[in-house]
Structure formats: structure tokens, C-alpha cells
Amino acid sequence: MRIVSTYPPRRCGIGTFSRDLANALEHFTAEVGSIRVSAIDKDALPYDIPVDLTIDQYNPQSWKDGIKHILARANESPNPTVVLLQHEYGLDPDDKGNDGDGSNFIKMAKAFTEQDLTTLVYLHTILDEPDHHQKTVLQELSGNSDALVVTTESAIHILESKTYAIDRSKLKHIDHGIRMQHPSQYDRLAIKQQYGLKGRFLITTLGLLSTDKGIQYGIRGYGRFLSESCTDAQRRQMIYLIAGQCHPDFVRADGGREYAEYQAELNSALEETGLRSCKTKELFGIDFDKFDVVFLDSFLDESSLLKLYGATNVMLLPYLNMYQISSGILADTLGAGRVVVTTKFRCALELIHSNKRCPDGMVIGRHARGILVDPGEVSIEQIAEALDYLVFNQKKRLLMEKQAHQRGYQMRWYNSGWSLLQHIDFIIEQKELKTGRGITFRREKKSVFQKKEYLPTQET
Numbered sequence: 116m117r118i119v120s121t122y123p124p125r126r127c128g129i130g131t132f133s134r135d136l137a138n139a140l141e142h143f144t145a146e147v148g149s150i151r152v153s154a155i156d157k158d159a160l161p162y163d164i165p166v167d168l169t170i171d172q173y174n175p176q177s178w179k180d181g182i183k184h185i186l187a188r189a190n191e192s193p194n195p196t197v198v199l200l201q202h203e204y205g206l207d208p209d210d211k212g213n214d215g216d217g218s219n220f221i222k223m224a225k226a227f228t229e230q231d232l233t234t235l236v237y238l239h240t241i242l243d244e245p246d247h248h249q250k251t252v253l254q255e256l257s258g259n260s261d262a263l264v265v266t267t268e269s270a271i272h273i274l275e276s277k278t279y280a281i282d283r284s285k286l287k288h289i290d291h292g293i294r295m296q297h298p299s300q301y302d303r304l305a306i307k308q309q310y311g312l313k314g315r316f317l318i319t320t321l322g323l324l325s326t327d328k329g330i331q332y333g334i335r336g337y338g339r340f341l342s343e344s345c346t347d348a349q350r351r352q353m354i355y356l357i358a359g360q361c362h363p364d365f366v367r368a369d370g371g372r373e374y375a376e377y378q379a380e381l382n383s384a385l386e387e388t389g390l391r392s393c394k395t396k397e398l399f400g401i402d403f404d405k406f407d408v409v410f411l412d413s414f415l416d417e418s419s420l421l422k423l424y425g426a427t428n429v430m431l432l433p434y435l436n437m438y439q440i441s442s443g444i445l446a447d448t449l450g451a452g453r454v455v456v457t458t459k460f461r462c463a464l465e466l467i468h469s470n471k472r473c474p475d476g477m478v479i480g481r482h483a484r485g486i487l488v489d490p491g492e493v494s495i496e497q498i499a500e501a502l503d504y505l506v507f508n509q510k511k512r513l514l515m516e517k518q519a520h521q522r523g524y525q526m527r528w529y530n531s532g533w534s535l536l537q538h539i540d541f542i543i544e545q546k547e548l549k550t551g552r553g554i555t556f557r558r559e560k561k562s563v564f565q566k567k568e569y570l571p572t573q574e575t
Contacts, residue, residue, distance in 0.1 A: 200235070294450065354403055434490070454516055
């Protein structure tokens with residue numbers, strides 16, 4: 116199997132996704148054989164196995180050489196090669212280096228399918244209102260691959276709508292996997308004691324930071340909750356931990372101007388709320404009595420991430436991009452059996468509210484496994500209300516943790532990997548079936564029944 120994607124040590128959510136998928140597939144050696152990765156790189160990083168090829172993201176010739184390399188390896192292999200392309204517009208520049216304007220993934224998919232390599236494309240961004248290029252890219256990927264894989268059911272509804280008009284038979288939903296296999300191994304009290312957080316209620320935001328993560332609203336909502344709902348003694352028992360570095364690409368963008376503006380926005384939120392904050396590279400040794408907000412400015416390795424999921428009482432995800440169809444942080448929060456307060460981005464609506472119609476305002480998810488809020492300025496009051504509900508209703512919060520874990524358990528990477536392999540087997544089997552030579556009927560007479568359209572029932 117061949118995966119084309121970013122990959123660690125590059126700091127990228129899609130790279131982490133591909134690593135976790137590769138690790139899951141390794142459990143099925145009889146079905147998969149070897150796994151190799153073609154890593155999309157831009158900083159000449161050092162890679163280890165399973166990476167055996169790097170593609171320079173901004174070098175058009177490198178993409179062409181990557182196609183030749185993958186086809187050559189496939190021809191040398193005694194077993195059929197299956198290719199998984201991890202598509203994201205931002206990873207696909209055009210020949211002039213313009214991000215998001217390229218067609219490299221299309222060229223890859225076309226070259227592989229023409230050589231009869233089974234080719235699937237994971238889509239990590241699907242827009243409700245794409246421009247012409249964005250729309251054409253997904254349509255071309257559909258036409259030049261065996262399947263498009265998405266991590267939410269709602270993404271399928273968008274892709275088969277009039278906007279994209281992609282045939283339903285090309286689309287497959289497979290859950291985003293979760294890393295927390297056994298939450299019981301991560302005892303909340305023990306981890307808190309290890310970090311010096313014993314006796315504190317921990318609200319957490321994890322992951323690479325950027326403007327679309329909405330941290331400024333999370334801070335304001337948290338500050339509003341503290342001022343309206345908590346006594347001075349209770350305030351000292353609360354900590355909002357914002358853990359993760361700013362995305363390296365975001366820090367460098369436009370000579371650092373956007374990053375500076377972002378930092379100013381966060382500082383403004385802290386000043387408005389009167390919250391005491393500190394920035395640190397590690398949690399050990401901090402006097403938490405002195406702070407309301409702690410920024411853990413460090414890239415979180417696997418072990419640190421899992422511990423912080425375990426220590427968390429409430430995960431706060433005030434994201435601003437409502438089109439996001441995939442979130443590893445949200446998936447892992449459910450897997451860890453932790454309650455989330457999240458804005459109503461597409462992935463959250465599906466996992467927390469099961470794609471049912473969601474009214475405005477703060478909404479307790481349909482299966483009570485999290486709380487949904489609106490994005491932006493209005494989220495401030497709603498986040499405060501959600502925190503008030505969760506902090507002062509322990510029994511309901513613990514029940515929500517149980518409900519979250521039940522959904523997360525279904526999303527283990529093992530299950531997602533197995534679902535992918537089953538779908539690959541189905542695709543290969545379909546290729547081998549011979550179409551019958553029955554009579555083909557062409558319409559020669561108008562019929563009243565032509566006015567009807569039969570569509571599958573959808574949840575909205």
C-alpha cells in the first residue's frame with residue numbers, strides 16, 4: 116500500500132492522520148503487506164521508514180518524479196499496489212507556487228488509474244461554496260480515482276448535491292480514527308497530581324494554534340464564566356490550559372505580520388477579562404494559584420497529548436471554520452471519554468448532534484455527549500453558559516463522558532483501518548465482475564414518471 120501525504124516529523128494534522136492510519140493498517144499484515152509513504156515535504160526534513168520518497172511541495176518536477184517513482188515501485192512489486200492520496204488544497208500549489216491552485220493530486224490519480232492501480236482519495240476539505248477551481252479539483256479526483264473517502268456523512272450529502280454532482284457510488288464514509296485505545300489507563304487524578312493540578316477543574320484546548328481556532332473567544336467565554344459563576348475560592352480551582360504551538364506556516368506567513376496581530380488579539384482578550392496568564396514550555400513546577408490561563412507553548416508528542424486528554428475535564432474547541440469535516444482533536448476527545456464544548460463546525464455537528472437540525476444558541480448534543488455553541492462573538496456568552504452547566508452539574512457531566520466514550524469506542528483506528536480494507540476489497544471485486552450483456556433500453560416515449568426524482572432519505 117502506498118500513502119501520499121504529509122508525514123511526521125512535519126507538523127501537520129494530515130500528517131498525523133496518515134501516520135495513525137498507517138499504524139492501524141500495520142495490524143493487518145496479511146491483507147496489506149508493506150506500507151510505504153511518499154511524504155509531501157517543504158523543509159527538507161529527515162524521514163524514517165515507512166517513508167521511502169519525499170516530494171518537494173513547491174517543485175513541479177518533484178511531483179512528476181514522484182509519479183514515476185511510485186509507478187516503478189508498483190511494477191516491481193509482486194502484489195497489487197493500492198494508493199491512498201490525502202488531498203488538501205493547501206498542499207497542492209500550482210507551478211508558480213500559488214497555494215491551493217494546483218492540480219498535482221489530479222495528475223497523480225489519473226496516472227495511477229491509467230496503470231490500473233487501485234486509487235482512493237481522502238478528502239480533508241469540502242466547501243459548501245467552492246470556486247471554479249476547487250469544484251473542478253474534486254470532480255476530477257472523482258473521475259480519476261476508484262473512490263473518494265470522507266470522515267463525515269454530511270460530506271457525502273454535499274458531494275452528491277448539485278454543487279459537485281459526484282455519483283454516490285464513488286463516495287465512502289469512514290470514521291476518523293481515535294488514538295485513545297484504553298482511557299482507563301489515563302487516570303485523571305493521577306495525571307493531575309503529576310502535573311501539580313490536583314484539586315483543579317481543567318478546561319483544555321489542544322492542537323496547533325492559528326486564527327481559525329477561535330482561542331480569543333474561548334478566553335473571553337472562560338473569563339465571563341469565572342466572573343459570573345465562581346467565587347474567588349472557586350476561581351482558584353479553575354485552570355484553562357491552551358496547549359500547543361502556533362502552526363509553523365502561520366508564524367512565517369506574510370513576514371510574521373498575521374502572527375503578531377494574532378498575539379495582540381489574544382493579549383487583548385486577556386486584558387479585557389482580567390485573566391492572569393503565563394506562557395511555559397512545560398507544566399511541571401508552575402504555581403497554578405497565580406494563573407487563570409496557561410499557554411503550554413510546546414509541540415505535543417503522542418505521550419503528552421494522551422496525558423492531557425486524560426487530565427481534561429472539559430475540552431473547549433471554539434473553532435471558526437464551520438466547513439471543517441475532520442478533527443482529530445474532537446475525535447480523540449470522544450475516544451478519551453471527555454466532554455467537549457465546541458462550535459458547530461461540520462464534524463462536530465455530526466459527532467455531537469448526529470446531523471439533526473441544530474438551532475441557534477447553546478445546544479446540548481442529541482446524545483448528550485457534548486455541547487454545541489455558535490462561532491465568533493456570540494460564542495462568548497454561550498461558552499460561559501456551557502461551562503456553568505458542566506462545572507456545577509457533576510452527575511450530568513459524568514454521564515456525558517460515558518456517552519462520549521461510547522461513540523469514541525466505535526471510532527478506534529483499528530475499526531477505521533478495517534473499514535478501509537473492506538472497501539478496498541469491494542472495489543477490487545467490482546473491477547473483476549463482468550457486466551452482463553442484457554438488453555439496453557433507451558427512452559423513446561415521454562412518461563409522467565420522468566418528473567419524479569428518487570433520492571435517499573437524509574437526516575438534516
